[in-house]
Amino acid sequence: MTMRNDLDDRDLDSLFAxxxxxxxxxxxxxxxLADAAAHRPRAAAPPVAVAPARRSWWxxxxxxxxxxxxxxxxxxxxxxxxxxxxxxxxxxxxGSGAEMVELIPDETLLLxxxxxxxx
Amino acid sequence: MAFDAQTEQPDEALLAxxxxxxxxxxxxxxxxxxxxxxxxAARMLGDMAEAEDIAQEAMLRLWRAAxxxxxxxxxxxxxxxxxxxxxxxxxxxxxxxxxxxxxxEPEDGAPGALAAMIAADRMAALDAAxxxxxxxxxxxxxxxxxxxxxxxxxAAVMDIGVEAVESLTARGKRALAAQLAGRRGELGYxxxx
Numbered sequence: 001m002t003m004r005n006d007l008d009d010r011d012l013d014s015l016f017a018x019x020x021x022x023x024x025x026x027x028x029x030x031x032x033l034a035d036a037a038a039h040r041p042r043a044a045a046p047p048v049a050v051a052p053a054r055r056s057w058w059x060x061x062x063x064x065x066x067x068x069x070x071x072x073x074x075x076x077x078x079x080x081x082x083x084x085x086x087x088x089x090x091x092x093x094x095g096s097g098a099e100m101v102e103l104i105p106d107e108t109l110l111l112x113x114x115x116x117x118x119x
Numbered sequence: 120m121a122f123d124a125q126t127e128q129p130d131e132a133l134l135a136x137x138x139x140x141x142x143x144x145x146x147x148x149x150x151x152x153x154x155x156x157x158x159x160a161a162r163m164l165g166d167m168a169e170a171e172d173i174a175q176e177a178m179l180r181l182w183r184a185a186x187x188x189x190x191x192x193x194x195x196x197x198x199x200x201x202x203x204x205x206x207x208x209x210x211x212x213x214x215x216x217x218x219x220x221x222x223x224e225p226e227d228g229a230p231g232a233l234a235a236m237i238a239a240d241r242m243a244a245l246d247a248a249x250x251x252x253x254x255x256x257x258x259x260x261x262x263x264x265x266x267x268x269x270x271x272x273x274a275a276v277m278d279i280g281v282e283a284v285e286s287l288t289a290r291g292k293r294a295l296a297a298q299l300a301g302r303r304g305e306l307g308y309x310x311x312x
Contacts, residue, residue, distance in 0.1 A: 005303045016264045022158045032178045036145035039182040
C-alpha cells in the first residue's frame with residue numbers, strides 16, 4: 001500500500017511530464033545548424049542555358065544527308081579509289097591485245113563527205 | 120521550402136530534403152530531434168556539457184548519413200536514438216568507476232517564484248533517482264516514460280526484445296518510486312500537482 005508521503009503513479013507521471021520540457025540552448029542549436037550547413041549536400045544546380053554551338057559544314061552535311069547516307073557515300077568513294085589503283089591482272093592482259101577503234105571520224109573524212117554532198 | 124511548411128513533414132521527408140540541399144529542412148529536423156536527444160543524454164550522463172557534445176555528435180552523424188539514407192529502411196528518430204544511446208554508453212564506459220555526480224544542488228536564494236523552486240527541486244530529485252538506477256533500467260525508463268517511445272521502438276534502440284523492455288521499464292519505475300519514497304511533501308505534491 002502506498003504511504004501518504006510516497007509518490008504514486010500520478011505524481012510520477014507529473015514528474016515525467018515536467019521532465020520533457022528541457023530545451024537546448026541557442027548556442028547548441030547554432031552549433032548543430034553549423035554542422036548541418038557544413039555537411040549539407042549542394043543543391044542540384046539549375047540547368048545552365050548553353051548557347052548552341054556553331055555547326056560545322058561537316059555536321060551540317062551529315063545532318064542534311066543523314067549519318068548513314070554519308071557513311072555509305074564515303075565507303076563508296078574509298079572503294080572506287082581502291083579499284084582504281086589495284087587493277088586486277090586479268091584486266092591488264094585484256095587491255096594489252098586490244099586494238100584502237102576510232103569512234104569519232106577525223107576531220108579529213110568529214111571534209112570528203114562534205115565534198116561528196118556538194119558534188 | 121519555408122520552415123513553416125516543413126514542421127508537419129515526416130522526419131524522413133525532411134531528411135530527404137536536406138540531402139537535396141534544402142537548408143530549412145535541417146532547421147526543422149533540429150528543432151524536432153535535438154531537444155529529446157539532449158534531454159536523454161543529459162539524464163543518462165548527468166552532465167549537461169557532455170550531453171550537449173553527445174547530442175551534437177548524434178545530429179552530426181545524421182547529417183552525414185543523409186545523402187545515403189535509404190527510404191523505408193529505418194525510422195529516422197529510432198536511428199538517432201540508437202546513435203545517441205551508443206554514444207552515451209561509450210561515454211559511460213570510459214568513465215566507469217568514476218561516481219556519477221549528476222545531481223545539481225538547488226541554488227539557495229535563487230531568484231524566481233516558489234513554483235520554479237519546487238519545479239527545480241523535483242527535477243533534481245528525479246535526476247538523482249534516475250542516476251541511482253542501473254544503466255539499462257535508466258535508459259528504458261527515460262525512453263519510455265519521459266521521451267514517450269513505444270516498447271518496440273525502445274527494443275530497437277536498445278537491441279533487446281520487447282519483453283525485456285517491459286521488464287526493464289517496470290523494474291526501473293518501481294526502483295524510481297522507491298528512490299523517491301517519503302519525499303512527496305518535500306517535493307510539493309501535497310498542495311501542488
